[in-house]
Amino acid sequence: MSNHYEARFSAVGGQGILLAGDILASAAINYEGKFACDSPTYTAQVRGGPTKVDVIIDSEKILFPRTTAIDFMLCLAQRSWDQFAQDLKPDCIVLIDPSLVKNVDESYRVYRMPILEITKTNMKKMVYTSAVALGAMIGLTEVISVESARKGLLAKAPKGTEQPNEIAFNLGYEAAKELLK
Amino acid sequence: MPDNTKNGRKVVFWPGNIVVAEAALAAGCNFFGGYPITPSSEVAHHMSHRLPMIGGKFIQMEDEIAAMGAVIGAALAGDKAMTATSGPGFSLKQENIGYACMVEAPCVVVNVMRGGPSTGLPTALGQSDIMQARWGTHGDRAVITLTPSYLDEVYSETIRAFNLAERFRMPVFLFLDEVIGHLAERLEIPDPSEYEIIDRVRPTCPPEDYLPYDSTESDVPPLADYFTGYRYHTTGLNHDASGFPTTNPGLVQSEELRMMNKVYDHLDEIESYEEVMTDDAEILVVTFGSTARAASVAINDARAKGIKVGMLRPITIWPFPEKIMRELGKRVKGIVVPEANLGQIIFEVERVAKCDGPVVGVQKVGGVPIYPDEILSKIEELA
Known part of the structure; x- marks a missing residue:
């Protein structure tokens, strides 16, 4: 398969991370004409339990819809790392918030970003964590263009929250570019 | 949700369970009776939101059994009725499913399969209800069960489930599994001009002449809506053309045969399957639902290694596509049957294919899907 890309967003339920995956996949479909799918975990605990999408x-129709060789993993909880750090490619990009995730396998390309701190300081509301994380993911990987991702985010943002979501997204994106310098 | 269009079709990104609900509405579904159960709950949830918008009815019943009862009642009152459940709920519904078969109530039962037996794995994949679909309720009866693998197919097969229910006046099962139910992928919604909608045949005779099981004109008797003046008796007992109970051995035999043959005499209208690279295949994979997607990757990988392998993917899994299975079974030197259970459809493959070579399973019940590599290694063993 050509241009095949696998991403895993993991956290604990309630951090809004499932939505980040949904935005990424639908933006790839709607604004880049690609095929995409997402499969969320469906744990008994809606909030507080480890969760992932x-x-x-x-570029082609996706046959097997589950991940087998992951290119990118976001992790916002140690428990999520412990449970979901499987099937990662040896050169997988791993993005973690160091205040939440202490122990990861350093053989991967690990990037540390204070995602929660950035959200708390600039946005005041933690609901924007997923927009910051999505911006950071795009900044690190450019798996879809920043314009497409931004459009996807704005299309999914609840009415009246478009502007703060965009600000949050840009914060994550810029922070990622700093990490890459 | 952001939507765009391609070739005049709306492109959406919905999970499989939402696709079922929306396709049901497109098929004319106007009644849903259900009881929430993972991993099918989103079907009910979405219908509870959407049905009132179009003047339909949604009822959350007190349990699975009552939900099936409500669906039968609505179906006999003229509605296109559906329920959605998962393994344990499908078990509970069996008594009323038998009743629906006996009174010939057209309706659709969705089962988003999870692990089992009993409560099993509520949030994870299973494909272990395949034999329950065939034999779950007691007594002899024909069964139609559809097992789509892709979301565009989920859409078209949901519509087909309603059409088959209406055409043959019987419950039709639409089987997803957890992977397909929760998977969201790119889907182009077909324009209504692209598919056919079938409605049940209703009586044209005066109410006083109506016999609800009169098969002189057709093996599928016309069905009158309740409350329209056509008064008749409905019972789970074996009955005669009037609907009243009978123990006449000849009548019971002929009526039960008719209910079988209304399906088996019309397989051309019911059977649906996909053949993938079977022309020169020496090894055949037979599988269904989400597992077929892993098999597709395995077949491509095996072909890349020079192994002549193909796939038969029943979309209508009941009635099992016997004719093509027999033909292919004669031609190949081995068959691989992957399924997310400990061996169910493999028995049907063995029975029908009569393959001279080995018929081997790839079987898994841990709630995680069968991976392409697991199927590939079995193909390589047989090659």
Whole structure:
């Protein structure tokens, strides 16, 4: 398969991370004409339990809809790392918030970003964590263009929250570019 | 949700369970009776939101059994009725499913399969209700069960489930599994001009002449809506053309045969399957639902290694596509049957294919899907 890309967003339930996966996949479909799918975990605990969403993006129709070789993993909880750090490619990009995730396998390309701190300081509301995380993911990977991701985010943002969501997204994106310098 | 269009079709990104609900509405579904159960709950949730918008009815019943009862009642009152459940709920519904078969109530039962037995794995994949679909309720009866693998197919097969229910006046099962139910992927919604909608045949005779099981004109008797003046008796007992109970051995035999044959005499209208690279295949994979997607990858990988392998994917899994299975079974030197259970449809494959070579399973019940590599290694063993 050509241009096959697998991303995993993991956290604990309630951090809004499932939505980040949904935005990424639908933006790839709607604004880049790609095929994409997402499969969220569906744990008994809606809030507080480890949760993840896997997104696959491909230029061709996706046959097997689950991940087998992950290119990017976001992790916002140690428990989520412990449970979901599987099937990562040896050169997988791993993005963690160091205040929440202490122990990861350093053989991957690990990037540390204070995602919660950035959200808290600038946005005041933690509901924008997923927009910051999505911006950071795009900044690190450019798996879809920043314009497409931004459009996807704005299309999914509840009415009246478009502007703060965009600000949050840009904060994550810029912070990622700093990390890459 | 952001939508765009391609070739005049709306492109959406919905999870499989929402696709079922929306396709049901497109098929004319105007009644849903249900009881929430993971991993099918989103079907009910979405219908509770959407049905009132179009003047339909949604009822959350007190349990699975009552939900099936409500669906039968609505179906006999003229509605296109549906329920959605998962393994344990499908078990509970069996008594009323038998009743629906006996009174010939057209309706659709969705089962988003999870692990089992009993409560099993509520939030994870299983494909272990395949034999329950066939034999779950007691007595002899024909069964139609559809097992789509892709979301565009979920859409079209949901519509087909309603059409088959209306055409043959019987419950039709639409089987997803957890992977397909919760998977969201790119889907182009077909324009209504692209598919057919079938409605049940209703009587044209005066109410006083109506016999609800009169099969002189057709093996599928016309069905009158309740409350329209056509008064008749409905019972789970074996009955005669009037609907009243009978123990006449000849009548019971002929009526039960008619209910079988209304399906088996019309397989051309019911059977649906996909053949993938079977022309020169020496090894055949037979699988269904989400597992077929892993098999597709495995077949491509095996072909890349020079192994002549193909796939038969029943979309209508009941009645099992016997004719094509027999033909292919004669031709190949081995068959691989992956399924997310400990061996169910493999028995049907063995029975029908009569393959001279080995018929081997790839079987898994841990709630995680069968991976392409697991199927590939079995193909390589047989090659």
